[in-house]
Amino acid sequence: MQAPLFAGVCRVPLATRMNGVHERAVQLEKDAFMVMRCFTALLLSLGAGVTMAQAYPAKPINLIVPFAIGGPVDTLARGLSNSMALQLKETLTIENVAGAGGTVAANRVAKANPDGYTLMVHHIGMATAPSMYRKLSYNPLTDFEFIGEIADVPMTLMAKLALPPDNLTQLIAYIKSSNAKLNLGHAGIGAASHLCGLLFQSRVGVEVNSTVFNGTAPALAALMSGQIDLLCDQTTNTTRPIRSGRVKVYGATTQGRIAAIDMVPTFAEQGVKGFEVVVWNGLYAPKGTPKPVIDNLVKTLQWTLRDPIFRDRLANLGAEPVSKERATPEGLAKKLKAEIEKWRPVIQKAGVQVD
Ligand code: ASP
Numbered sequence: 087m088q089a090p091l092f093a094g095v096c097r098v099p100l101a102t103r104m105n106g107v108h109e110r111a112v113q114l115e116k117d118a119f120m121v122m123r124c125f126t127a128l129l130l131s132l133g134a135g136v137t138m139a140q141a142y143p144a145k146p147i148n149l150i151v152p153f154a155i156g157g158p159v160d161t162l163a164r165g166l167s168n169s170m171a172l173q174l175k176e177t178l179t180i181e182n183v184a185g186a187g188g189t190v191a192a193n194r195v196a197k198a199n200p201d202g203y204t205l206m207v208h209h210i211g212m213a214t215a216p217s218m219y220r221k222l223s224y225n226p227l228t229d230f231e232f233i234g235e236i237a238d239v240p241m242t243l244m245a246k247l248a249l250p251p252d253n254l255t256q257l258i259a260y261i262k263s264s265n266a267k268l269n270l271g272h273a274g275i276g277a278a279s280h281l282c283g284l285l286f287q288s289r290v291g292v293e294v295n296s297t298v299f300n301g302t303a304p305a306l307a308a309l310m311s312g313q314i315d316l317l318c319d320q321t322t323n324t325t326r327p328i329r330s331g332r333v334k335v336y337g338a339t340t341q342g343r344i345a346a347i348d349m350v351p352t353f354a355e356q357g358v359k360g361f362e363v364v365v366w367n368g369l370y371a372p373k374g375t376p377k378p379v380i381d382n383l384v385k386t387l388q389w390t391l392r393d394p395i396f397r398d399r400l401a402n403l404g405a406e407p408v409s410k411e412r413a414t415p416e417g418l419a420k421k422l423k424a425e426i427e428k429w430r431p432v433i434q435k436a437g438v439q440v441d
Contacts, residue, residue: 142202142379143176150206151182152191153273154301158320159188162237162367163207165399169390174382178205184300187274189215189222196224200231200374205383207236209367213425214276217433221441226422233369233383234413235421236391239320239405240340241282241363242350244333246312254336254356261292268315270294271305275440278365279305281429282318282339284436289353289361309333320365321346321404339363346404366408366425368418380415387413 151163160182167178183191188211198204212226243254249268251257261268272279279302287293294316299305302319309317310332317333321344327333328347337353338344339362353361369387371380390396391407400407411417433439 142382143174145203146177146179147174147202148204149178149180150191150195150204151180152184152188152206152208152211153182153277154184154299154303155180155182156303156323157273157301157306158239158278158322158365159207159209159367160301160303161322161403162239162400162405165396166207166236166369166387166390169393169396170386173386173389182301185274187211187215187218187276187280189219189224189276192226193224195370195372196229198372200372200376202371202375202379202383204372205233206230206370207367208370209239210278210281210363210365210425210429211276212368212370213422214281214429214433216426217430218276218438218440220439226426227419229373231371231373231375231380232415232418232422233371233380234387234415235408235418236367236369236387236413237400237405237407239322239365239367239403240338240344241278241318241320241365242324242328242338242344242347243282243286243316243318243336243353244309244324244328245316245336246309246314247332247334248312249315249334251336252334254351254353254358257336258290258292261294267293267295269297270316270318271297271299271302271308271314272317273300273302273305274298275438277302278363279317279319282363283316284438285339285361285363285432286318288436289358306333322400325403337361344404346402366421368422370418384414 149163149167151160153159163180167180171178183194188208191206192208192212195204195206215222216226251260270283272283274280283296297314302323305317306319306323308314310327325346328335328350335350337356338350340352341362343352344350388410391413397407
């Protein structure tokens with residue numbers, strides 16, 4: 087079972103492009119990392135990993151994803167779990183627990199056994215939920231152990247191909263002049279796609295209807311088959327359909343253009359200011375998970391964020407791993423607190439609250 091794993095990671099590209107001193111240093115660092123990665127996989131494939139007595143992990147870890155399979159959080163979690171598995175010498179199985187903008191999963195993890203075998207990847211929705219849900223049955227700040235932030239993922243606003251407007255200006259005029267309201271898909275109250283839709287409506291002064299999905303993978307499928315009109319989603323889901331022309335795209339929610347899809351203009355450069363959303367993501371465990379386990383996971387997360395395979399995969403999808411400082415329990419706690427404060431007034435102003 088381990089041999090394919092070894093075969094899959096041991097294509098070590100030794101330095102071939104050595105133009106400048108900097109490029110050489112970067113390439114050598116990448117090569118050294120790949121050799122380490124390869125060596126780890128080799129040990130694993132020979133069964134040596136099993137003989138290295140380790141208290142944790144002693145069995146597969148359940149990694150909970152709060153949205154449907156194939157969407158942005160799922161994609162990030164699967165990339166992360168592949169790299170973490172190499173380092174931990176144990177499998178991480180993904181469980182998609184979708185519903186209510188990610189709060190079903192967070193509630194489940196908050197109440198799970200804190201033994202290190204239940205973890206969760208969650209995004210900005212951890213910070214929007216306390217303002218969106220009046221009866222939230224967990225506290226994002228006190229019911230979890232923080233392992234660290236993972237990656238920043240920007241968003242793009244897209245439409246089905248049949249929608250007439252070809253650019254943002256036309257889209258705004260079309261929504262303002264058309265009698266029928268357009269239908270925007272999102273992944274539930276408090277999800278990034280919901281937040282992005284709210285910001286779009288408030289920044290350009292329009293209103294749209296919404297359709298809720300279990301995640302933005304099914305929302306994207308509905309967009310491409312013409313069942314919904316609009317979707318704002320992370321680039322980890324939208325880069326491929328944008329590149330292959332299967333959707334229309336109106337803008338990126340970033341300050342500067344996104345390298346992976348640099349033909350897409352930002353909202354700011356099209357005259358819509360203050361419409362910036364970067365979806366940050368974190369790794370969590372239930373409160374009370376033993377400190378040595380958390381320390382091990384922090385070390386593993388940091389290793390993963392330096393893994394060239396994980397990094398290249400993210401870069402290709404317009405996402406960026408966070409710095410070492412942010413990939414820590416303190417970094418994630420700080421981010422979550424700041425983001426809860428940041429979004430509270432925006433959500434209150436939008437008047438979106440559910441039980
Ligand atoms: N991109 C989704 C969101 O709107 C979640 C997902 O399906 O990963 O938050």
